[in-house]
Amino acid sequence: MFELALQNLLSPMVLFFVLGLAAALARSDLTVPEAVAKLLALYLLMAIGFKGGAEVAHHGVDGTLVATLAAGILLSFATPVLAYAILRGTTRLDPVNAAAVAAHYGSISAVTLVAVTGVLTQLGIAWDGYMVAVAAAMETPAIVAALLIARGRSGGDEPGESRGALLREVAFNGSIVILVGAFLIGAVTGARGAGLLKPFLVDAFPGVLCLFLLDMGLVAGRGLAQGRRYLSPAVTGFAIVMPLIGAVLAGGLAWAIGLSKGSTAVLITLAASASYIAVPAAMRLALPQANPAVALTLSLGVTFPFNLLVGIPLYIALAGRITA
Amino acid sequence: MFELALQNLLSPMVLFFVLGLAAALARSDLTVPEAVAKLLALYLLMAIGFKGGAEVAHHGVDGTLVATLAAGILLSFATPVLAYAILRGTTRLDPVNAAAVAAHYGSISAVTLVAVTGVLTQLGIAWDGYMVAVAAAMETPAIVAALLIARGRSGGDEPGESRGALLREVAFNGSIVILVGAFLIGAVTGARGAGLLKPFLVDAFPGVLCLFLLDMGLVAGRGLAQGRRYLSPAVTGFAIVMPLIGAVLAGGLAWAIGLSKGSTAVLITLAASASYIAVPAAMRLALPQANPAVALTLSLGVTFPFNLLVGIPLYIALAGRITA
Amino acid sequence: MFELALQNLLSPMVLFFVLGLAAALARSDLTVPEAVAKLLALYLLMAIGFKGGAEVAHHGVDGTLVATLAAGILLSFATPVLAYAILRGTTRLDPVNAAAVAAHYGSISAVTLVAVTGVLTQLGIAWDGYMVAVAAAMETPAIVAALLIARGRSGGDEPGESRGALLREVAFNGSIVILVGAFLIGAVTGARGAGLLKPFLVDAFPGVLCLFLLDMGLVAGRGLAQGRRYLSPAVTGFAIVMPLIGAVLAGGLAWAIGLSKGSTAVLITLAASASYIAVPAAMRLALPQANPAVALTLSLGVTFPFNLLVGIPLYIALAGRITA
Amino acid sequence: MQTFPKKRIEIVVEAPLLRRITARLAETGVGGWTVVPVLAGHGQHGDWTAEGQIGTASQMVMLITVVDAVRLDAVLDGVFALVSRQIGVVTVSDVAVVRPERF
Amino acid sequence: MQTFPKKRIEIVVEAPLLRRITARLAETGVGGWTVVPVLAGHGQHGDWTAEGQIGTASQMVMLITVVDAVRLDAVLDGVFALVSRQIGVVTVSDVAVVRPERF
Amino acid sequence: MQTFPKKRIEIVVEAPLLRRITARLAETGVGGWTVVPVLAGHGQHGDWTAEGQIGTASQMVMLITVVDAVRLDAVLDGVFALVSRQIGVVTVSDVAVVRPERF
Ligand SMILES: Nc1ncnc2c1ncn2[C@@H]1O[C@H](COP(=O)(O)O)[C@@H](O)[C@H]1O
Numbered sequence A, B, C: 001m002f003e004l005a006l007q008n009l010l011s012p013m014v015l016f017f018v019l020g021l022a023a024a025l026a027r028s029d030l031t032v033p034e035a036v037a038k039l040l041a042l043y044l045l046m047a048i049g050f051k052g053g054a055e056v057a058h059h060g061v062d063g064t065l066v067a068t069l070a071a072g073i074l075l076s077f078a079t080p081v082l083a084y085a086i087l088r089g090t091t092r093l094d095p096v097n098a099a100a101v102a103a104h105y106g107s108i109s110a111v112t113l114v115a116v117t118g119v120l121t122q123l124g125i126a127w128d129g130y131m132v133a134v135a136a137a138m139e140t141p142a143i144v145a146a147l148l149i150a151r152g153r154s155g156g157d158e159p160g161e162s163r164g165a166l167l168r169e170v171a172f173n174g175s176i177v178i179l180v181g182a183f184l185i186g187a188v189t190g191a192r193g194a195g196l197l198k199p200f201l202v203d204a205f206p207g208v209l210c211l212f213l214l215d216m217g218l219v220a221g222r223g224l225a226q227g228r229r230y231l232s233p234a235v236t237g238f239a240i241v242m243p244l245i246g247a248v249l250a251g252g253l254a255w256a257i258g259l260s261k262g263s264t265a266v267l268i269t270l271a272a273s274a275s276y277i278a279v280p281a282a283m284r285l286a287l288p289q290a291n292p293a294v295a296l297t298l299s300l301g302v303t304f305p306f307n308l309l310v311g312i313p314l315y316i317a318l319a320g321r322i323t324a
Numbered sequence D, E, F: 001m002q003t004f005p006k007k008r009i010e011i012v013v014e015a016p017l018l019r020r021i022t023a024r025l026a027e028t029g030v031g032g033w034t035v036v037p038v039l040a041g042h043g044q045h046g047d048w049t050a051e052g053q054i055g056t057a058s059q060m061v062m063l064i065t066v067v068d069a070v071r072l073d074a075v076l077d078g079v080f081a082l083v084s085r086q087i088g089v090v091t092v093s094d095v096a097v098v099r100p101e102r103f
């Protein structure tokens, strides 16, 4: 496992992330234009969705798909409850902010999904293509759970914001649409499509991921510099412990379902990841009283680096133990 | 032919276009930044121009080049007259708007050119590199024809806008410059250049085209949602019938010239396509009274999807018959 | 050598630069969005830094590294003094503007570095990976030298601008951070990383360089059109003679050190190049009285095209003589 | 040239809220608006920058709308119903236009 | 700090027209202007957005120019000669500047 | 809706100077600002455009800050100490805001 951790830490992907982090903390003027960051994210989601779909077209779907989808949805619903309880018990966050943070940790981070598949591919560990669909299914339930908690605790309902409209918006948010859409296209076009798109979507993937993680490092570093004041020891501890709790829960479910090593690693990583595309935007609409910087600093400034540097090799090792 | 149609409909390129269309109609917030869309278009025009030029360097130019250029220019001059007559006869468009729409249908769509070459490459059908030059030659005559019609009918001349300056601007518009420039560079550098640029310009082409057609689907979907009110049955019918008329005319000329199957398919597709980069901008300057949304909704919202989904396989089949 | 010059002039890279130049001078509306230009520059610096680092990981560093670094720093310090003397002796530039221009010519152009490595790779001439570090070391000293000159001559000190803050900013400017960072990552990850990133960073490199040089041609062309009034014969002559002087000095030092042919060509090209990313920004802060258009017109409008079209093959031929 | 007085409202607001604001403007009968990108900003909630962002949550936009003075209060009421708990700034200024019937 | 009154003209107009407008401003003797990108908008001609656009036809830009009041009418005349049949909006407001000789 | 008068300062300035200007604003006690991208411009120093640029040297940005009138002179003094020898333009105009305590 230490070898795995070292190999991970010395991979170009992780090192480019660290470069970005260091550049931001050194206040370098290195920047990635917003349009470029969006192109890189679009590409990565398209690539991973398409590869997942093509894999499904090739290997078919075994009986575990439905169970895994259910497990993912369950995790996404349950984790916010747990996260909320921990936050209220150990930190000074008020109910609304605690609910907002809980929603982030219940949902998933598409970028962390991209990173774990990058590492798995490098290690030659196969994962089931339908995990892409599982990831998509895990995005929304956490938002519903967090809104129920927030309404229950704060007694307030969101003025002027219909729950239905909000969930529809989250379900059709850009990153989900491209991920699921590319998955379906991969499944429909199969080997023929995969051959055609391989140079663009497969061969270039690690390089684009490096560039993207450089950007994520820059954004995380700026976020950390800005959000330092929110990082009390208790809150920071939450951002590291919560992924581990999610990992253990997901590991147990993966073991019960009998997932393959690669898919177990993906499910664990999804559960351990915290959203920073879909959920932050949804929270600005549904819980505007929550301070967005708190959840973003935790998710992007602490949990994402933790997962990238330490978590992913840990989760892969854990998946190895579970499926041994 | 049905097999060809089905294979086309299930190609990743077409499916990504449909994904974009569906996302826009579902009001997803999936977007492609303007700068990214421009990069994709720049890349595709550069790639197709360069490949055309390299092909000419390899195979040389046969005697049909001059005849094909003449045929293209003739089509571009003649189609607007026909289109104008049909529009005035069957729809309620006033003379100025009818002339503006006619200019769009006489000229060509570089994006449709990119799409047809993508399909031909996938099917392994060769086309002559000089068709890129033919495409460039077909862009401007339609604008001249439409302005002559508009002046003749509305009796007005364009205040403050010199025809010469306008045509110069159209001839040097960015998409023509990169298409023709890359063509010349491909022709000059030949096999040496082609080898060097193959991974970037050839191997990645289908993948970039998918991403670009996703964007075109989004733009077309938004345009349709916005422009629905202009889509009377007569006008919509025009946007589907006119490409077919152009296709038949071009097919006849290609037959008379004796073009190869691939080049016939390209010439037909060019004639059947309607501009939405160069001509719309020119019309804003030359015929500002025309409502730009009318022509754009027809060209991008109806004719482009029609050509991509149905037209291109039809045109290739037609080219097969003609050259059989 | 004439063959080398011709082959260079007919390379796709140079031809795309010429296309951009011609399009700008013909006032075409062809443009590359700012975000795209930044992506292309980011990619190229990342690719060249990484390749340099991976090369060092593979071949190790020989004893000439320290000597070459020292030579580079010496060149960067000394060239501005020479440049200033020439400018004051032969042109009408006042002390402040002469100092600002001198800083540009003492420092280096990362884009020219990218171009020369592109040509060397095409010719199959190897260069030492550590030349990337030499390039980074040559960026800043020229700025210090120019500020010392300007303070000495104009008697004024820069109000409110601390020298330390300025140099720190220049040292951490984005292009240096990505170049040096990617170099270190390449050195750390070695062959494993290089294999992973080859399709993205190596195979696509010539194509991306073409697109980037198209943009540089457009920018240079617009700069020339705008800055014509600054191009007196004396000043224009400086922009062509100064690179040759730098080349001769660098050639002598490379010969004394005993650099390989490829590395000699790189060192010569660096010395002959003039900055237009880092130094212009630094001059706006440190010498705001200087007219930025003067230095930029010379550096980007005259010296860069000269180096790309004539200089680089000349410098490679010179390197061949020196190391014969 | 004869000009007519109107009000220019400038709203800097979080990007996820934009759709709701424009919908509200349309309901209030506002005939037009223009949305301008924002690169970076600073306020009570600290610094932010659009650079490198992939989501819209930490993004802001600037909306400009020119309206007739009689409509000003209705527009401000509608906008503040939405932005009061959100991050953002609203300013109003006097402008003159040439074609008054448009606003 | 002493300030001097000037006029700020803000023009939202279709991108293909920009070159002609700046040429006209230069002819009228206007000394400077600034062009700002526009993301999206809504008006009599409906909604539009720059997102995903590859051409300039359905694109708009915002031009801001600060001029002396004595030049205002000439500038507006010149601009309206161009934009009257085009899609766009022109507003004028009062501003103060510190260095009056620049405008 | 009750509104309160404030001052809107608009600064078009070279991008490399931006960090120093915002630092100066913060020192002067200014509570917020917004930075808007600029596509192109024209002035005494000629034409420039952001298109295709890879460095920040020939780039400009537009900073907008709304401040209380009592702070105006201090802000202008601070800004002009920086921009007086730089390329750029500063204008001041009157605006009304709804939440006066923010500025
Ligand atoms: N005084 C101000 N002048 C201009 N823009 C402001 C001002 N205050 C806030 N803003 C903008 O509104 C955003 C949110 O402000 P705040 O809610 O105070 O953090 C900031 O990031 C700025 O873009």
Ligand SMILES: Nc1ncnc2c1ncn2[C@@H]1O[C@H](COP(=O)(O)O)[C@@H](O)[C@H]1O
Binding pocket: D031, D032, D033, D034, D035, D064, D065, D066, D067, D103, E012, E040, E041, E042, E043, E044, E045, E046, E047, E048, E060, E086, E087, E088, E089
């Ligand atoms: N009242 C308004 N306030 C601000 N911008 C406007 C207004 N009306 C129109 N615009 C802008 O001008 C463009 C064209 O307007 P129109 O010609 O009315 O469609 C719109 O898309 C907006 O960007």
Ligand SMILES: Nc1ncnc2c1ncn2[C@@H]1O[C@H](COP(=O)(O)O)[C@@H](O)[C@H]1O
Binding pocket: E031, E032, E033, E034, E035, E064, E065, E066, E067, E103, F012, F040, F041, F042, F043, F044, F045, F046, F047, F048, F060, F086, F087, F088, F089
């Ligand atoms: N009168 C003006 N109105 C609006 N913007 C201006 C004006 N003058 C200058 N600018 C802007 O400020 C920049 C620098 O101006 P200058 O220092 O005069 O070259 C120009 O490129 C424009 O973006």
Ligand code: NA
Binding pocket: A079, A104, A105, A106, A107, A108, A109, A246, A270, A271, A272, A273, A274, A275
């Ligand atoms: Na999670």
Ligand code: NA
Binding pocket: B079, B104, B105, B106, B107, B108, B109, B246, B270, B271, B272, B273, B274, B275
């Ligand atoms: Na046509």
Ligand code: NA
Binding pocket: C079, C104, C105, C106, C107, C108, C109, C246, C270, C271, C272, C273, C274, C275
């Ligand atoms: Na140099």
